[in-house]
Every structure is written in structure tokens, then in C-alpha cells.
Amino acid sequence: MDLADLPRDPLAPLSPDAVLAAVRDVARGPLARVVEAIDREGYYPRAELQQLAALGAMSAHLDAPAGRGDYRLALQAMAEVSRVCGATGFMVWCQAVCGLYLQASGNPALTGEVLMALARGDALGGTAMSNPMKSYAQIEGLLLKATPVEGGYRVNGTLPWVSNLGPGHACGALAGVVNEQGEVVREVMFLLRCDAPGVELRDCPSFSAMEGTGTYALRVKDLFIGADDTMADPARPFIARIRGAFVLLQCGMAVGVTQGAIDTMWAVEDQLGHVNQFLEDRPAALQAELDALTARVMALADTPFDSSVDFFIDVLDARAHGAELALRAAQSALLHQGARGYLLSSEVQRRVRESHFVAIVTPAIKHLRKEIARLSAEAMPA
Numbered sequence: 095m096d097l098a099d100l101p102r103d104p105l106a107p108l109s110p111d112a113v114l115a116a117v118r119d120v121a122r123g124p125l126a127r128v129v130e131a132i133d134r135e136g137y138y139p140r141a142e143l144q145q146l147a148a149l150g151a152m153s154a155h156l157d158a159p160a161g162r163g164d165y166r167l168a169l170q171a172m173a174e175v176s177r178v179c180g181a182t183g184f185m186v187w188c189q190a191v192c193g194l195y196l197q198a199s200g201n202p203a204l205t206g207e208v209l210m211a212l213a214r215g216d217a218l219g220g221t222a223m224s225n226p227m228k229s230y231a232q233i234e235g236l237l238l239k240a241t242p243v244e245g246g247y248r249v250n251g252t253l254p255w256v257s258n259l260g261p262g263h264a265c266g267a268l269a270g271v272v273n274e275q276g277e278v279v280r281e282v283m284f285l286l287r288c289d290a291p292g293v294e295l296r297d298c299p300s301f302s303a304m305e306g307t308g309t310y311a312l313r314v315k316d317l318f319i320g321a322d323d324t325m326a327d328p329a330r331p332f333i334a335r336i337r338g339a340f341v342l343l344q345c346g347m348a349v350g351v352t353q354g355a356i357d358t359m360w361a362v363e364d365q366l367g368h369v370n371q372f373l374e375d376r377p378a379a380l381q382a383e384l385d386a387l388t389a390r391v392m393a394l395a396d397t398p399f400d401s402s403v404d405f406f407i408d409v410l411d412a413r414a415h416g417a418e419l420a421l422r423a424a425q426s427a428l429l430h431q432g433a434r435g436y437l438l439s440s441e442v443q444r445r446v447r448e449s450h451f452v453a454i455v456t457p458a459i460k461h462l463r464k465e466i467a468r469l470s471a472e473a474m475p476a
Contacts, residue, residue: 176350
């Protein structure tokens, strides 16, 4: 398929199979050529992200007119990208959930051209929800605080890690609304624009991988948030409504990184299969486990806004399984490749580090297990 002939509109009449074929072409072509630069040199793949957005890869889950309302396609597209580059797959997720926030807000100021620009890739964005998600799980306190003022709020605070940001970008964020005594009485969720007065992006220390993810420390000083930028006030009912979709979409990253690791195992089977047969976690067994997990995730994708506790536990469990499987597959790929997989330039080395990220990005494995235990205990009769 000639990518130059594809229309830019995400609603273009391409079948899901055609969308996936085009995403695969971008991933294995332009994206594959810059993977090492993304991983270690801090190259931010703006052009490649915008190509993917033009295909609808980051808006397929959104309802019309921004997308197709197809969570299965969104997950499959994310997996195809992550199979080649876990960092870019992560940024696809960031963009996807930013769109989710905007559309779910129901705010006409955010669901019109602001949302459509994000869907097209004209605007790029992320999610500053790691700290709030940890706060709701009682892992840490809220780092952004909002003080009521005439017409809205003044927001202050610092978030240490927020990804897919840069000049002209935006992200969904949440702050605790404080009373006169400085106590948090509720939360407000809003669109935080990186170019707004009072917003500063600060460089983070170097990561072990995925340097090109546009990750910054976000410092906010007296940022005014008015009605046009408000997603939810109060925020808790909104979070309860979207939390399943938020976590479920991350499974696309886990599936893709795992598949990429399995691919590298098969790549050496002809030369090393005679000795690799004695290793645990062989590619065929891992593939069968991944296929079963993928089928499970696709079934959950049919009802992403199911509000039941049982559904959310299933989503959390699938996400945890995906992270654990990515770790096992990447580790096994290193053993299958042997010395060649120990080279710093090896694709396997990158996969190992990407799998670590899948395991620690919010919600991390420990966070997922904590929530599963809490929700399961609440669901059991006293």
C-alpha cells in the first residue's frame, strides 16, 4: 500500500484490515528506521506519530466523528506499533487516552475542534494521570492542588514524569481542590496546555531506554483553569467511568512488545534451535499464551465502559498478565539469542528494557495486584 495515497482524515473509508496493513507499513518502514534514535538518542518521532494518526491508529476507539468506536482496532494498531517500537507504542497510548478524556468530558469546548485536531494528529497530547491513579490507590498523595477563584481555579504543583509532551502539546491532568484550610475536598480534571502561562517543562534525568518519549517534569505555577478546559468537576465519577478503558488500552503495548520478543526468538531458530530447545519459555509456547491473552483482551474491548467491579478486575488482571508475559518473553529472547543478544545495539536488549517499562508504567504490576486484592476483598461477603 502506498502511504502517500492514503487520505489524512481518520474517518476515511478504509477497512480495519486496510488500516492495520497501513499501520504495519509505517511501523516496519519509517518507524523501524528511527527506533534506535528514539530509544537512546532522544529522538521524538513527531512525523511518524502524525503518519499513524492520519491512518486513525490513535483515534479508532473514539466515537464518530473523531473515530470509529472500535477498541479492538485501536488495540491491534497499538500492538503493531509496539511490536516494532515499544516507546512509540506507549506514545500511541498517551495520544489515545488524551482523546478518550476529551470525548468523555462532554464539554463542547473540548469535544469539537480540540478533539478533532488530536484525532488527526495536528495536535499531540498525553496524560498526566499517573499520580492521580496512584493517589486513588492510596500509594501517594496528589501533587497538583487547585484553589477556587472567580471563573475557575488556580493550579500549582509539580509532576515528575509526564510523557508525549512538548511545545504546543497538551495533556489530561487532575488536581485536588483545596478549601481555605488547605484540605482536599474533591478533585477537578482538566486539559493542561503546555504553552499556557504558568506551565514549565523541565528535562528529566536520562532513562535506561525510551528516551524519545517526550517525557518531562511538569511544573505548574498559578495556572488558571476555566470552564473551557474543564473535563470533570468533580472528577471521581468521571474516573470511575473511564478507568476500564484507560487500563485496557495499555494491553496493546504489552501484546506488541511481547510479540516483538517472540519474533526475535524465531529469528535464530534455524541456527540455534538445536540447543535452544533446552530452554524454558520457547517461542511456540509463549505464542500460544500470547494468543490466548490477546483473545481475552479483545473480548474485554467489546464493552470498555462496563462499570462493574468484576469487569474492572478482569481488565486489571489482563493488564498484569500482559506485563508479566512481556517480561518473560523478553528475558527468554535474550537467552535464545545468546551473545548476539547481549550487544548494546541488539534489538533484544531494547526489548528487555521496553518490557521493564511495561511492567512499571502506571499502573505497575504492584499497583495492579494491590487494586485486584482490594477490589476482590470488597466483592467478597463479610
